[in-house]
Amino acid sequence: MNIEVENLCKKFEDFSLEDISIKVPKGKIVGLIGENGAGKTTLIKCILDVMHKDSGKVLLFDKDYKGKLKEDIGCVFDDSFMNQTFNVKDIDLIMRNIYKNWSSKKFFKFMKDYDIPLKKEIKKLSTGMLKKLEIAVALSHNPKVLILDEPTSGLDPIIRSEILDMFQNFVENKENSVLLSTHITSDLEHIADDVIFISKGKIIFDKPLKDIKEQYTVIELTHDEFAKFDKKAIIKYKKNRLDYQVLIAKKDKNKYTKYIKNITTLDDIMLLYIKGEDV
Numbered sequence: 001m002n003i004e005v006e007n008l009c010k011k012f013e014d015f016s017l018e019d020i021s022i023k024v025p026k027g028k029i030v031g032l033i034g035e036n037g038a039g040k041t042t043l044i045k046c047i048l049d050v051m052h053k054d055s056g057k058v059l060l061f062d063k064d065y066k067g068k069l070k071e072d073i074g075c076v077f078d079d080s081f082m083n084q085t086f087n088v089k090d091i092d093l094i095m096r097n098i099y100k101n102w103s104s105k106k107f108f109k110f111m112k113d114y115d116i117p118l119k120k121e122i123k124k125l126s127t128g129m130l131k132k133l134e135i136a137v138a139l140s141h142n143p144k145v146l147i148l149d150e151p152t153s154g155l156d157p158i159i160r161s162e163i164l165d166m167f168q169n170f171v172e173n174k175e176n177s178v179l180l181s182t183h184i185t186s187d188l189e190h191i192a193d194d195v196i197f198i199s200k201g202k203i204i205f206d207k208p209l210k211d212i213k214e215q216y217t218v219i220e221l222t223h224d225e226f227a228k229f230d231k232k233a234i235i236k237y238k239k240n241r242l243d244y245q246v247l248i249a250k251k252d253k254n255k256y257t258k259y260i261k262n263i264t265t266l267d268d269i270m271l272l273y274i275k276g277e278d279v
C-alpha cells in the first residue's frame with residue numbers, strides 16, 4: 001500500500017477531522033472530493049506531516065513518514081511555491097541540489113513536450129504553463145506517489161486534459177499512485193479508480209468509482225410525485241421551486257426509470273449528500 005491512514009484525528013476550535021481511515025493502493029488514482037472546508041487540505045497536510053495530527057497513524061510505503069521520504073513523494077498545491085523571478089533553468093539547477101533522484105533529462109523533456117519556455121520568468125508564464133511546470137517538477141525526481149491539492153483549478157479544459165494524461169501515464173507502471181484532491185469532479189469521472197468523499201471532517205464514502213456509478217442514481221420528481229413516492233427508497237432529497245431531486249440506490253433504478261432525466265454525476269451525488277435532507 002503506498003498510502004495508508006488509520007483513525008486519524010485533528011481537532012481545531014471550530015472543526016475536526018474525525019477517525020479518518022483511507023488507503024491509496026499501488027497503481028491507482030484516488031480522488032478526494034468534498035465541499036470547501038470539508039477537511040481535504042487538512043488531511044493532505046497531516047499525511048505529509050506538515051501539520052501535526054492529534055491521533056492516528058499515517059504510513060507511506062508501509063513506513064512511518066516523519067519527513068524522511070521526500071524523494072518518493074511529489075506534491076502540487078493550489079498556490080505556486082516557486083520564486084516568481086526564476087526561470088525553468090533556475091528551477092532545474094535548484095532541484096538538482098535538493099533531490100538525489102532528480103532527472104534533468106526528464107524535466108527538460110516535459111518542458112519541450114508542453115512548450116514551456118526555458119528563459120521566461122515564472123511570473124510571465126500563463127496559469128496553465130505554470131501548473132504544468134509545477135507538475136513536471138513533482139514528476140522529475142521520480143517519486144512513487146503524487147499528492148495533489150486542486151492541481152487543475154482555474155485551467156481550461158484542454159490544459160486540464162493534458163494534465164490528467166500526465167497522471168494516467170504516471171500510474172501505468174502499476175507501482176505509482178496518485179491522491180488527487182479536487183472540486184472538479186468531472187476530472188475524476190475520466191481517470192479515478194477510487195473516490196473518497198469527505199464532508200465536515202468525516203468520510204461519507206470511500207469506494208471504487210465504478211461502484212459509485214452502479215450504486216447511486218439521482219431522479220427528479222414533481223411535488224405530487226414526491227408526495228406519493230416510497231420514502232424508504234430515498235437516501236437524500238433536495239426540494240427545489242419546481243421539483244425534487246432525489247438520491248436513490250441504483251438497485252431501485254428499474255422501478256423508477258421514468259423519473260431519471262440525466263446521467264448521474266459525482267457532482268449530483270455530492271450535492272445531495274451535502275445539501276440534501278433525510279426523509
